[in-house]
Amino acid sequence: MPTTEPAPRIAVIGGGQLARMMAQPAVALGVPLRLLAEAEGVSAAQVIPDQLVGDYHDLATLRTVTDGCSVVTFDHEHVPTEHLRALAADGVTAHPGPEALVHAQDKVVMREAMSRLGAPQPRWAVVETAADVEAFGLPCVLKVSRGGYDGKGVWVVRTPDDATEPLAAAAAARDRGVRLLAEELVDFRRELSALVARAPSGQAAAYPVVATLQVDGVCREVIAPAPDLDPGVATGAQELALRIAGELGVTGILAVELFEEVAADGTSRVLVNELAMRPHNTGHWTQDGAVTSQFENHLRAALDLPLGSPEPRARWTVMVNILGGDDPEVGRLYDGYPHALARDPRLRVHLYGKDLRPGRKVGHVNVYGDDLDDCLERARHAAAWFRGDLGDESE
Amino acid sequence: MPTTEPAPRIAVIGGGQLARMMAQPAVALGVPLRLLAEAEGVSAAQVIPDQLVGDYHDLATLRTVTDGCSVVTFDHEHVPTEHLRALAADGVTAHPGPEALVHAQDKVVMREAMSRLGAPQPRWAVVETAADVEAFGLPCVLKVSRGGYDGKGVWVVRTPDDATEPLAAAAAARDRGVRLLAEELVDFRRELSALVARAPSGQAAAYPVVATLQVDGVCREVIAPAPDLDPGVATGAQELALRIAGELGVTGILAVELFEEVAADGTSRVLVNELAMRPHNTGHWTQDGAVTSQFENHLRAALDLPLGSPEPRARWTVMVNILGGDDPEVGRLYDGYPHALARDPRLRVHLYGKDLRPGRKVGHVNVYGDDLDDCLERARHAAAWFRGDLGDESE
Structure with missing residues (x-):
C-alpha cells in the first residue's frame, strides 16, 4: 500500500x-x-x-x-x-498550458482555430484599414485581438465613422502584437455558455448549458440550465465545447460563450463568440447548484485527479452578479445582509472582499429551486438590494 | 440608504x-x-x-x-x-458567551442545568469516594467534569475496582476544579444528535435530528436524518435543543448529543448525553447536505445576522470520518484521491491538512442521495480507502 x-x-x-x-x-x-x-x-x-x-x-x-x-x-x-x-x-x-492558453489570449488565433475545427462561428476577418472594414461589410463588430475584457476593446460599427476609434486603437497597439478583428454582427436570440472541465488525462465533464444575460459586455445573470433550449442544440453545444477542449488541449475549465441564432423556420443553432480558460462568471452557479463546483473541478483538473460530477443539484439555479451602482457613495454590501438574509433564508451570497465602485463586480448571489420565476425574483431582488438600487422593485 | x-x-x-x-x-x-x-x-x-x-x-x-x-x-x-x-x-x-459556555466546559454544571430545565437525562450524581460510587449503583459511567473529550476522561464502571482509576484521576485534578460525575449506564438503542443554531437576536434554526455511530467515544458515522426515528421523538428532540439553547443563552451552534432509549412497549425517548457549543462532528454532513452549513450559520449567529435555512438538500446524507489506521506507516490521504474520486464522482471529501496518526481524525467524506444503503456503502468505502484499511470490503 x-x-x-x-x-x-x-x-x-x-x-x-x-x-x-x-x-x-x-x-x-x-x-x-x-x-x-x-x-x-x-x-x-x-x-x-x-x-x-x-x-x-x-x-x-x-x-x-x-x-x-x-x-x-x-x-x-x-x-x-x-x-x-x-x-x-x-x-x-x-494548466491550461501555453498552446491552449493562446486561444484565450488572442481572438484572431481563436478564430483561426475555430475555422480549422469547423466550429460554427460568425463570419470574421482581420482588418487594418477603413477600406478593409467597408469591404468586410457594415454593420459589424470590431475587436482588438488581445487585452480586451468585459466589453472593453469591443466596438459595434454601423457607419464608416464608427470604425475610426477602433482602427486607431489597434494601430497604436500593433507593435504589441494587437490586431483588429472584424466579426459579423449576429442577430442572436440570446447568449449561452457551455462550460467543461478537462483533465490532462483526457477525462472531461460538461456542465449543463446555461443562458446568460450580458449588459454592456458584462455578465449580469445566468440561468442554469438555459430555459426552453432545444435538447439537441444543448447536447450539440456540450459536444462542441468538449471537442474544442480536446482539440486545443485545454486543461482546467473552458467556457465557450455562444450566440444562439434562430433561423426563419424556428430552428436554432449556436455560434462560438468567445473562449475563456479559467473558472468563468457563467459557471458561478455551480458553487451552489452543481454536485461539483467549477472551482473544485478546475483544481482537480490541474492536479490530474478524476473530475467530480457536473450534474445540477436543483431543477433551476439562477446567478445574479452584484455590481456597484451609479452612485459611488451608496452601497449595501455587509450592511445589506440583515434584509437580504432575513427575506430569503435559502439565498446563497458570495462577496469578493472588494469595495463598491460603479459597474464593478463585487459579488454574486445564487438561488436554486423548482420555480424559475421565483428564483429569478429572489436573486434579482437580493443583488439589487446589495448594490443599493432596487429601482422599481421597492417593497 | x-x-x-x-x-x-x-x-x-x-x-x-x-x-x-x-x-x-x-x-x-x-x-x-x-x-x-x-x-x-x-x-x-x-x-x-x-x-x-x-x-x-x-x-x-x-x-x-x-x-x-x-x-x-x-x-x-x-x-x-x-x-x-x-x-x-x-x-x-x-459567541457563545461565558454564561452559556460553562455548560459545555463543565459536565456537572451541565447536569445541574438539565435538572433545572427538567430536560430528560440519565440519573446522575457527583461522587468523591468509592463508597459514593457504590451508593450510586453499578454499573455506571464515571466522567471527569472538565477536560475530557473524544472518550477521554470517561470510564464504564462495572465493578468497584473499575472505579479506582477515575477516582484517582479526579482527586489529582481536584485543585483545578475537576469533579467526578457518576451517570446511569443507559441501555440505548443508538445515539442521536440535535443541532441548532441560535443568534443573539433569539432567532434559532434546528437541523434535522441525525443518528451517530460512536466507537470508543469517537464519532465515526452520521446519518441525516436519523432513519426510522419516530416523528414525534424527532420533533421533541429539536424542541428540546431549541429550549436548551434559549434557556442557556447559547449563541452559535449548539449540539445536543442524545441517547435514544426504547421502552419495553417499543416507544422511545431521548436523554441528554452531552452538550457542545461550536460546530460539531455530527453536523459536518450539513456542508454538502443542507441549504446552509453549520459553519456558515455559526458565523452568521456570531454576527447576529439572520440564519440560513437548515433544510436538507437530499433525502439522505451520510458522513463518515477518516481516521488514521492502526499502522502509523500506512495511509492514503492525497494518494487516496485517484481511486476514491474515480469510483464515485459524487463523493464530497473534506481533509483537514493533518498527518495520519492512529485514531486521529484527519478528514471526513459526505455522500448524499435517495438510497441510504448506497450512500452508506459509498461513504464507508471511501473513508476506509483513505485510511488504507478496506478490511473485508476489498474489491
Whole structure:
C-alpha cells in the first residue's frame, strides 16, 4: 500500500475573485495554494495565506512563486505564454498550458482555430484599414485581438465613422502584437455558455448549458440550465465545447460563450463568440447548484485527479452578479445582509472582499429551486438590494 | 440608504479543523477571520491568513488577537470564562458567551442545568469516594467534569475496582476544579444528535435530528436524518435543543448529543448525553447536505445576522470520518484521491491538512442521495480507502 504523500502545492497567478473562490475547494481537498497577487489585500490575498505580491509579467517573479509547486494555474489569461514555456522547462506545468492558453489570449488565433475545427462561428476577418472594414461589410463588430475584457476593446460599427476609434486603437497597439478583428454582427436570440472541465488525462465533464444575460459586455445573470433550449442544440453545444477542449488541449475549465441564432423556420443553432480558460462568471452557479463546483473541478483538473460530477443539484439555479451602482457613495454590501438574509433564508451570497465602485463586480448571489420565476425574483431582488438600487422593485 | 460599512472581523480561538471549515463560508460571506492558533501550520492556520500563534490561556494573547474584532468565537470550548468576561469588558463579545459556555466546559454544571430545565437525562450524581460510587449503583459511567473529550476522561464502571482509576484521576485534578460525575449506564438503542443554531437576536434554526455511530467515544458515522426515528421523538428532540439553547443563552451552534432509549412497549425517548457549543462532528454532513452549513450559520449567529435555512438538500446524507489506521506507516490521504474520486464522482471529501496518526481524525467524506444503503456503502468505502484499511470490503 502506498504511504502518505503530501498534497502537491498549486501556484495561482492573479488575486481576483476567481482565485478567491478556488480557495474554498482547496480547503476541502486539503490542497495548499500559493498565490501571486497584484497588490496587498486584493480579493484572493484576503483568504490565501501563502502569498507573494508581484508582477506576473516578470519571469523571475513567476519562478519564485512556483518554486516548490508542481503546477500553476490562473485567475486570468494574461500570463505571457513564453514564461509558461520557461516554467515548463523548470518542471512546473501550467494548466491550461501555453498552446491552449493562446486561444484565450488572442481572438484572431481563436478564430483561426475555430475555422480549422469547423466550429460554427460568425463570419470574421482581420482588418487594418477603413477600406478593409467597408469591404468586410457594415454593420459589424470590431475587436482588438488581445487585452480586451468585459466589453472593453469591443466596438459595434454601423457607419464608416464608427470604425475610426477602433482602427486607431489597434494601430497604436500593433507593435504589441494587437490586431483588429472584424466579426459579423449576429442577430442572436440570446447568449449561452457551455462550460467543461478537462483533465490532462483526457477525462472531461460538461456542465449543463446555461443562458446568460450580458449588459454592456458584462455578465449580469445566468440561468442554469438555459430555459426552453432545444435538447439537441444543448447536447450539440456540450459536444462542441468538449471537442474544442480536446482539440486545443485545454486543461482546467473552458467556457465557450455562444450566440444562439434562430433561423426563419424556428430552428436554432449556436455560434462560438468567445473562449475563456479559467473558472468563468457563467459557471458561478455551480458553487451552489452543481454536485461539483467549477472551482473544485478546475483544481482537480490541474492536479490530474478524476473530475467530480457536473450534474445540477436543483431543477433551476439562477446567478445574479452584484455590481456597484451609479452612485459611488451608496452601497449595501455587509450592511445589506440583515434584509437580504432575513427575506430569503435559502439565498446563497458570495462577496469578493472588494469595495463598491460603479459597474464593478463585487459579488454574486445564487438561488436554486423548482420555480424559475421565483428564483429569478429572489436573486434579482437580493443583488439589487446589495448594490443599493432596487429601482422599481421597492417593497 | 446606508453607505457601505466594512464587514466586522471575527476572532476565532483554536486552529483545528472546525476553525478551518469556518474559513470556507467566511470567504463567501466576505467576512474576515483572525485566528489564534496553538502552533504554526496547524489545520486552520493553513487557510486563514490573518493569524497569531499563542496560548488561549493567556489573557494578554486573547486581547491581542481580538484587537479590532467585534466578536470572538471558538474552535473548542476550553477558553477560561473569566477571560471572556474580561474581553466583554473591552467590548469584544464572545459567541457563545461565558454564561452559556460553562455548560459545555463543565459536565456537572451541565447536569445541574438539565435538572433545572427538567430536560430528560440519565440519573446522575457527583461522587468523591468509592463508597459514593457504590451508593450510586453499578454499573455506571464515571466522567471527569472538565477536560475530557473524544472518550477521554470517561470510564464504564462495572465493578468497584473499575472505579479506582477515575477516582484517582479526579482527586489529582481536584485543585483545578475537576469533579467526578457518576451517570446511569443507559441501555440505548443508538445515539442521536440535535443541532441548532441560535443568534443573539433569539432567532434559532434546528437541523434535522441525525443518528451517530460512536466507537470508543469517537464519532465515526452520521446519518441525516436519523432513519426510522419516530416523528414525534424527532420533533421533541429539536424542541428540546431549541429550549436548551434559549434557556442557556447559547449563541452559535449548539449540539445536543442524545441517547435514544426504547421502552419495553417499543416507544422511545431521548436523554441528554452531552452538550457542545461550536460546530460539531455530527453536523459536518450539513456542508454538502443542507441549504446552509453549520459553519456558515455559526458565523452568521456570531454576527447576529439572520440564519440560513437548515433544510436538507437530499433525502439522505451520510458522513463518515477518516481516521488514521492502526499502522502509523500506512495511509492514503492525497494518494487516496485517484481511486476514491474515480469510483464515485459524487463523493464530497473534506481533509483537514493533518498527518495520519492512529485514531486521529484527519478528514471526513459526505455522500448524499435517495438510497441510504448506497450512500452508506459509498461513504464507508471511501473513508476506509483513505485510511488504507478496506478490511473485508476489498474489491
